[in-house]
Amino acid sequence: MVYHLYVSVSGEDKVSIFTVDSVSGRLEAVGDTAMTGRPAPMAASPDRRLLYVGRRGALEIATFRIDPQSGALTLTGSAPLEDDPNFLATDRTGRYLFSAYYQGGKIGVHPIGSDGVAATPPVEWLKTATGAHSLQTDPSNKFAFVPHIAGRGPNRILQFKFDQSTGRLTPNSPPLIAPEQQLGPRHFCFHPTKDILYCSNEQGGSVSAYHFDPSAGTLKAFQTVSTLPAGYAGENLCSQVQITPSGRYLYSPNRGHDSIAGFSVDPADGSLSGIGQTPTEAVPRAFSLDPDGNFLFAAGLESGRLASYKIDTATGKLEPLESYTVGGSPMWVLIITLPT
Secondary structure (H helix, E strand, O other), X not given: OEEEEEEEEHHHOEEEEEEEEOOOXXXXXXXXXXXXXXXXXXXXXXXXXXXXXXXXXXXXXXXXXXXXXXXXEEEEEEEEOOOOOOEEEEOOOOOEEEEEXXXXXXXXXXXXXXXXXXXXOOOEEEEOOOOEOOOEEOOOOOEEEEEEOOOOOOOEEEEEEEEOOOOEEEEEEEEEEOOOOOXXXXXXXXXXXXXXXXXXXXXXXXXXXXXXXXXXXXXXEEXXXXXXXXXXXXXXXXXXXXXXXXXXXXXXXXXXXXXXXXXXXXXXXXXXXXXXXXXOOOOEEEEEEOOXXXXXXXXXXXXXXXXXXXXXXXXXXXEEEEEEEOOOOEEEEEEEOOOO
């Protein structure tokens, strides 16, 4: 099996495309797609036939069709924006594209046409607060959450009801949850089989686990675990978070400590236990797991390199493999299986 890996290289106005060997984890370069306007966040449609790219310098979302054989990208449309997006994700049906705006303090819900192109005006264009860092729905597609970092943001997660027939967002009850400490919720993922959400905390250098009520669509924190080794006192900002498809291991990179924190996930209650930190490229802003959960790829914002690791399926520990030059300021890493 071969997967395709996409890296948005903001400093060089391109998206680089690689194939991933599912047995060895080795990458082979396919080519680059030139893309002016500082490409950054990316999201694939649920059927993996389309790629959406936020061009932060150009203030737009570009839609690309993915060639099912080569993985090459062809521009099919673009949607102008009022602010620069830092996060993109589709809803579970692929009818809407979500966007979040860190500096603009907004979130958007963009309709996706029958041609697959994300369009403007958005169905929703909501002012939330500075530091809005992501927007995704739960597995049922009925509820949505928007984390806001601390410091520049209000240190909270907004809770919404989502109408998948109209794309509308309605504040849930309660409309938000706020950590007692200045953790700075940033990105999140759901456990593949349990009603649990895991959120990386930018300022807190940690990951928080929340029980998710699938009927009410609300969260309740039950654990926060540091991503840093004991005694570390340097500056650090946690970035993204992902869980393996098996639900056994979870990872979150540290920017400052420049490592990838790993956790084992308790199969009974979903609680986290640290399994250490693996050194990686400088300022690992973006990373991704392959669809089988056997490999991890992390991009160094300052090094311009992409590091690959083999995941030990018995322990969750990371074994360094190779490092690849991708170019200045890689901002997003996305791995998909092309449709057959």
